[in-house]
Amino acid sequence: MQKETPQSAVTMRGIRKAFPGVQALDDVDFDLGASEIHALLGENGAGKSTLIKVLTGALARDGGEIALQGQPVEFASTGEAQAAGISTVYQEVNLIPAMSVLQNLTLGKTGGRFGVISWRRARAQAQEKLDRLGLKVDLDRALGSHSVAVQQMVAIARALDAETRVLVLDEPTASLDAQETSALFEVMRSLKERGISIVFITHFLDQVYEISDRLTVLRNGRKVGSGRTAETGRQELIAMMIGRELGEVEAAFAGERRAAEGEPVLTARNVGRKRLLQPFDLELRAGEAVGLSGLLGSGRTEMTKLLFGAIRPDSGTLEMRGKGRVGASPGASLEAGMALCPEDRKAEGLVGELSVRENIVLSMQAKRGWLNRVSRAEQEKIADEMIRALAIATPDAEKPVRQLSGGNQQKVVLARALASQPRILLLDEPTRGIDVGAHAEILVLIRKLCAEGLALLVASSEIDEVVSSSDRVVVLRDRRKIGEISGGEITRDNIVTMIAGNDG
Amino acid sequence: MSALLNKKYLPFYATVLVFVAIFLIGGATYRNFLSMRVLGNILADNSFIIIAATGATFVILSGGIDLSIGSMIGFVGVSVAVLDSLGWDPLSSAILMLIFGFAFGAFQGWVIDSLDIQPFIITLAGLFLLRGLCFMVTVNAVPITHEWADLYSDIRIRLPGKGLLRSSAMVMLASLAVAIFIAHFTRFGTNVYAIGGDRESARLMGVNIRRTTVMVYAVAGFYSALAGVVYALYTKSGYPLAGNTLELSAIASVVLGGTLLTGGVGMVAGTLFGGMILGLISTLIIFNGSLNSAWILISSGVLLFGFIVLHRFLVSSFDIGNGR
Structure with missing residues (x-):
């Protein structure tokens, strides 16, 4: 002392x-x-x-x-x-x-x-x-x-x-x-x-x-x-x-990396938008976590938004298994079973004045349409389940989200996406501004969701996070997809080399 | 001078450009339109709107709105006229009404901030209240007969080319100059831009939100009252329906002048041109003679709409808005 x-x-x-x-x-x-x-x-x-x-x-x-x-x-x-x-x-x-x-x-x-x-x-x-x-x-x-x-x-x-x-x-x-x-x-x-x-x-x-x-x-x-x-x-x-x-958690994940074997649920062909992201191809498969790595401004966020329809692509097509073409608008994407957790939770993710419960049921309600209201009892049940499942630290479900700490707000964003029971989940910087403990918890969660057959895309600025949580990694540089690596190729060094552009 | 090329002045330049363009179009279409005489008349005829709009600029820059302007003009008008009939001279009643306007605005600002209520609804209440008071004072048009009122309308400066700068226009230009000074060269003015730009950040940066908000509405109340005095002296009468819906013309002038309705971006000087554009349009249509007055509103509406769209475009292409 x-x-x-x-x-x-x-x-x-x-x-x-x-x-x-x-x-x-x-x-x-x-x-x-x-x-x-x-x-x-x-x-x-x-x-x-x-x-x-x-x-x-x-x-x-x-x-x-x-x-x-x-x-x-x-x-x-x-x-x-x-x-x-x-x-x-x-x-x-x-x-x-x-x-x-x-x-x-x-x-x-x-x-x-x-x-x-x-x-x-x-x-x-x-x-x-x-x-x-x-x-x-x-x-x-x-x-x-x-x-x-x-x-x-x-x-x-x-x-x-x-x-x-x-x-x-x-x-x-x-x-x-x-x-x-x-x-x-x-x-x-x-x-x-x-x-x-x-x-x-x-x-x-x-x-x-x-x-x-x-x-x-x-x-x-x-x-x-x-x-x-x-x-x-x-x-x-x-x-x-x-x-x-933390090391143990991460090592355990890296060990259980699996080869892609699930059905492709989302297929992007030549999707892009001028000045934001050059056209790219991408497949997301059920039960697989795909990492999205690149420097700030390389187009990570743009890719998640293009896939979700939050930014309208000016080229290419997006196809979802069993649903045909999608990606016209966030509403249509939600409808089709896609969910996005945006990067800037303050500006885009949460309604700070609304309670934890209300935030969690928001997109679920949107998916159902306004006539088919989610009953109060059902809302409370879902909110309580989510609070328990994600260990959201809040005295109760009625607390305004604004009053929670950053990590817990992020968990609410995640809870909201999960409440709509998506088949495809796009996470943009799920651990931004979050401490090591919550970080590990969220990684555990990502793994668990995958095991349940969800197709995941995780954009992250932390290479170690990508390495430890992905089955496949998409690398971006200067608003362009420059490659994909999977299995044993996923190492910190490989990704850094790709981003640095040393592979030609 | 990089400051002159500053992107944030683009909406202002656009306003001036539109004003000049309409003036030139008028000049090309009608004989005698492009003259100091027409310009002087437009300045005088629209002086009270521009004065009120100048005050409203502060409110809008701060991210608020003031709907009580028109009623304030009406109330001040009838009060000055009735006080005149009771033997008051216009100067004393004007001073009284300016103090009233300032205090009334300050009260509105205080309620808005301390009870955290939307300015829209508070000033809407002010609109009804003041209009009601107009009819309490008098239900008739009351003439202003004091000799100082005649003196006021006799004051004029000759401009080259048969133009006249009337007293109302002089009051307007002086009050505008004061407003420009307040907006750009005082701590209060900077605080107004700050709370309009980002209220929460402004608070953290040490801006006194309460005092600034109260002052913003007080200034707006003062300018509305001044507009009422000018209007009463210009028309030499008080009429309880005077200034009806004028708050909307004032807001339109502010927006045409390049100030963003979301607050934080804009210039007081722009409001002069915004108001003048509205004045020009009505003058043009009156010059035409064959068009009825409905066209004044229609073309003002079209222009306002076009301008908002232009703003949207300028803001998103040149990063001059509030967004990061």
């Missing part, structure tokens, strides 16, 4: 916070040293976000103490925390895409007498913020026209000012590719050298080892361990987080 020294930037002692039905934080200690990068780890719902919100004044704590550089502090709002030198960048980029980079950097931070803005001063101020991170971004362009990575950098630039001593980054790398991530790490290191302490929340273990000095692991609202990153082994870390070794 770290001793309390004047060296530490933030000391949190005995933090407690309860939400209705859940003890989110139970007697949690957290020490952030001066100029260190501290990884905060834990499963979904472990209490990471709550701890951060307590630290930054976004939530009032029920008990415990917080000290900033040895001085007890009490923040009533994020503004007060910011003034005291604690800046936060939230998981989803919380800026305004329609406004210029300049306005995003200076919103609420400029204004002289009578609230009149001097754009000359604001511009200088914004430029200074960018310079602090060594960024070169056109200040006048709308933020939304930049890539997510740039938006993320701008969000960090905005959060930082001259007084910042503590920077909290909540899953900053979730939507960045490798190159963008390393650029971010560069920035983090230089901030650290300037004496800024960084709390880094992530679920990528590689990144923890790459960048962090120390780490703290939370599980179910309690601190289960902390220490120097270099002295904490990977197995030990995973054990702390989920209490069992």
